[in-house]
Amino acid sequence: MTASAHFPSSAGSVAEARRYVREVLTDWQVPELADDAVLATSELATNAVAYAGTAFEVRCRLEDDDLQIEVCDHHPLRRPAMPGLEASGGRGLPSVARLATAWGVNYDRTTKGIWFRLSRGATGPAPLPVDFTVSAAPPVEARRSRADMAVDAVAGTVDAVRDLLSADGAAVLLAERDGRLTLEASAGLPADVPTTQLTMGGAGDIGGTPWVWRDGADRPLATAMRAGSLVGAPLQAQGRLIGLLVATAAEPGRFEESDGSRIARIADEMALTLERARLGELERSWRGWLSFVAEASDLLAGTLDQERTMALVAQLVVPRLATWCAVYTVDDTGTAGPSYVWHTDENKSDGLRGLLDHLPPGPPIEVPGPWPAWSAAPESARETAGPIADDTVYGFPMVARGRRIGMIVIGRPAGDHFPRGALDLAEELSRRAALAVDNARLYSAQTAMSQALQRSLLPPDIPAIPGLEVAVVYEPAGEGSEVGGDFYDVFSCAPDPTTGRPTWRFAIGDVCGTGPAAAAVTGLARQAMRILAAEGMRVPAVLARLNALILGEGARSRLLTLLHGEITPRPGADGMRIAMVSAGHPPPLVLDPDGRVREVGTPQPLLGVFDEVDFTADTIELHRGQVLLCVTDGVTERRAGNRLLGDAQGLERLLAECAGLSAGAVAAHIQRAVRDYGPEPSGDDVALIVLRVS
Template sequence: MLTPARGIRASTGPGGADGPPTARTSLPGDARAPSAARRFVRSVLAGWNAHALVTDDATLLVSELVTNAVVHAGTSVDLECRLDPAPGGNLVVEVTDHHPAREFRPCPRPAAGDREGAAHGGQGLRLVAELAETWGTAYRRTDKTVWFHLPTSPADEHTGALSEQALLRDLRVAEILAPGARPEPSGRRAGDRSHHRALSFLAEASELLAGQFDEDMVASLATQLAVPRLADWCAVWLDVEGAPGAIRPVPRLARVWHARESRIEPLRIALQRTPPALPAAGRAVPWPQGQYGHCRADAPHGTHGAEGPADGTALACRLVAGGRGVGTLLLGRSAPAAMAGDVVCLVEDFARRVAQALASARQYTRQATISRILQRGLLPRGVAEIPGVDKAVVYEPRGDASAGGDFYDVFGVGGGRWCFALGDVCGSGPEAAVTTGFVRPWLRLLAKEGYGVADVLDRLNRLVCEEAAEAAESGAAPRFLSLLYGELVPHGKGVRCTLASAGHPLPLLLRPDGSVRAAAVPQTLLGVVEDVGYGSETFDLTSGDTLLCVTDGVTERKSGNRLFDDGDGLAAALAGCTGLTAEGVAGRIRRAVHGFSRTPPDDDLALLVLRAE
């Protein structure tokens, strides 16, 4: 039985009379899957005494296909390896995801000089086509599988010489992984194989590090990629801002990894006690390892640092991206010989990729923080309590760290009146946030001045049109918005509601008998035409009546070519909420919207529920 990573299931078949040797595992649909798949394949093939070249090729292909499945399907991934029992049989590998609607589109080979293929997406299927004996895809109702066969004897095992056909294949693979970096084919076949493995390692590192939004995760991945391929142990420091006026950044030890797990904590303690000085930017330089004697992979447990300097070598490399240092990478080996020049060059290439991933993660974090602060400032700190009205709000900005264009508000204006609003600014990002930033205060100001619902929309529309005209003069794109705005006045028999919709999805009124109707009529967006003349609707909410207000993130939620509100889907969902509290209605509608599609929502989601008690 294999020992999988936490959260990963694995099993093996005995083979022999019971069938061909088989190993299976289930992988999570997240960033852990590719590295777990590589460990699984290497462990399985080592147990089957597979040829080293077969192991390298299988590991590379599985890493690419599992990454594709995680990125594009977003589901858990099933991985199966088995040996064909026939003489001279193949290694058979199957990678299965659970998103059968997604079709694989093999990448055509780009023409000479064309780099577009390398610039977009993974290269998994092109690599499969180059390396596999045969391959294909199988679609079923609930999942789909990409399978491939690899010959179990890719080279003459007595001489180790590759055939000319295998050499040319490796050159094509190198071109796929790193266009323009193809090695010369003449007379250096062992060097070509080494170059192929280096390119495979760098391609794998780039694939795993790209798109990571957390710098600690980048540091963790970097150390696990480096150990044991490049070093016996690895550590990453991240630069953090020091005290005001400090000249140098303060290093923070973010991650330590050792080939032997029992050495990780002693190594961390020693490195925290004596961190390395900052090396020259972009160069891997030898580093004295005597102070890290505990790092020896063969040191007896409990003797770290007690026997004086240990034999070994270490390299320190400054992590620099865009001319700015972001951290330091330190790698060590227990062998006393200095690292070869090609290894040093590989470490420097690897460090550049780690530095770029760290810089991207930091940029994302800064942007997310700014957007979060901005979003928090654009939304009300709380919603007013309204006598006789049970209420609930759901607000979920889309998950790309940008400030959304949706907003809501519920506030009192005095004299026994309360107002509510649900709006959606055209577009997203800072421009939409700016519009939201002035619309909500204007709305409150007009309501507190005593204007009725229709008059508030008329005046707000003129203000938005003036802003749009000024934006057009400065060359900026004008911003329009849809708005649902209403006023509530509690009285002895219920709550009188007056509302109007300006280009917004119409509010729905649910009666206790389960009937649902639209509670307003469509009118023009705000900011499009200056003299419109808005109207309003007035009705009473009696006990058990529920008013549902949503943005188009609900009604236009997509699943393939369908929208959530096609065929009055929202009204049908609301009709099933009879008797529920406001929170119950909000929760059920939210679950229905999320469950409408397997993909995450691609727009802000906001809804407001008002229920007469």
């Protein structure tokens, strides 16, 4: 059986070649050869891309128990290169030699093909071809640009270091952000080496030069690696220590100073390999990070609720970056306390919250890093929390507009260290979360203030009027962060001086605009109407005085439409007499018991425009079952596309449907119709008063 495929010279072609070989061997039902075949093909394909720089072809042939794979490129070089013993890169061909039962090189006029053979049941390395030369390989960074290739190179180099120095073991240890060392690759180390407990501090003051410990006693790193003697060299890239390359021996005195020089040369080249792989991995990680940060930013920008914002922050962190997360906020005393806690295991959330609550209060941290307060919890709280008390914990300050408003604390179980990328991403998220939380806090404060101001501009309650049902509706536009311009009022007055009968006043108005400026006019109008009514001033005179007061505000004044009326019971308790003035306001409607609707009142100038306006009152009488509806333009001008609710007597038809209903039912019917009229929320305040003679 034969198969072949062509691949371009690109970084992705190596992975494509690996997948192709695995698929072919799966089809040929020889899965036991797949792992070795894919690894060897990967090495040869990498060489074709990195050295030849041409397209290449992978040819597969299976005869009986022998599988032969050949990678052909179009480079004119006639001899493949094998690295010297001390080289830290270029070990792809020796890897193929160790895996294959046979291998070699074929040439024709246009291609060079390197082949290898695997046999089912055969083991052992193949001998080197007689025409294979030993020479220095090109710099390792020219061919190891991918993270998986770097891992292969590191593993091969560890074996080479062990052989070169006749050591019992060798290892590459990489430095994490918190100073811990992780075992990246090793050969020959004892199985009980505590790889999670190695720290850079245990290596001593290594500086930038290799070191030889002929006696490992009292050396924490040597003790941890079960070494009687140890030789090592720092791995440095761009002036930064990224790890250690070490070789170990069980007995003391196995290494000389010359061994330090030899391992140092290997470490220098390996550091370039690791740094290049780190940068490539970092670039790929950043693509994922940018997507994550963009998603987080969109979510955080989608709410201005402080509690929900903190919940989003914690749920973005868990479980992508950490096992648990706590969001701290700062109170008025400058003390930081946990406001939201989230754990991947809900059963552990209470224990985590209890542990955090028992920590000594204090200000938020100033710089990102391991959280110093974690170990300060009382022993009783640590026992209750169980293993959580031993978690690895980091904290990140939340700073917005130059103020520390809290911090984000994240944790993972002991031994499960944080990758550097997770900590970098958590730090970036803390900056964005700080602005989101601060914006939500400011918005909440503004909303609370606006709502308090709005409540102060509306009557606390509606007085009971014998023989008259009264219903009111008020809905400010927006999300409650601004004070609306509409208002209403119903209040009792002094008895009529002529008849001695009790009287009440009502008002519904609309100030031009919203916010504090409109609120000032609303407050002025409401208080002025109550004060002037208490002095016995009639409704037209009240509006004339109020008009003068608004004009007296000068540049701060706002236009005001107002419907103001006085309610007086008719003699014999037969209905109500209403004297009212409509100053630029939508005229009220009267609904008769038989369903007929008519408009009442004479339009008159709105307030805040003209001096010396003489207002006159229109008097109407309401009998049993009749309804008076007063609305603001947020009702009549409710929009759905190009149509308004008030067009073509739309409000009159709505009111006609309410014949026989109580005042409350009429108000609810109109309110529901306004809400349902258009697909979008109303952009204007809505206020209405319903008076019905019972």
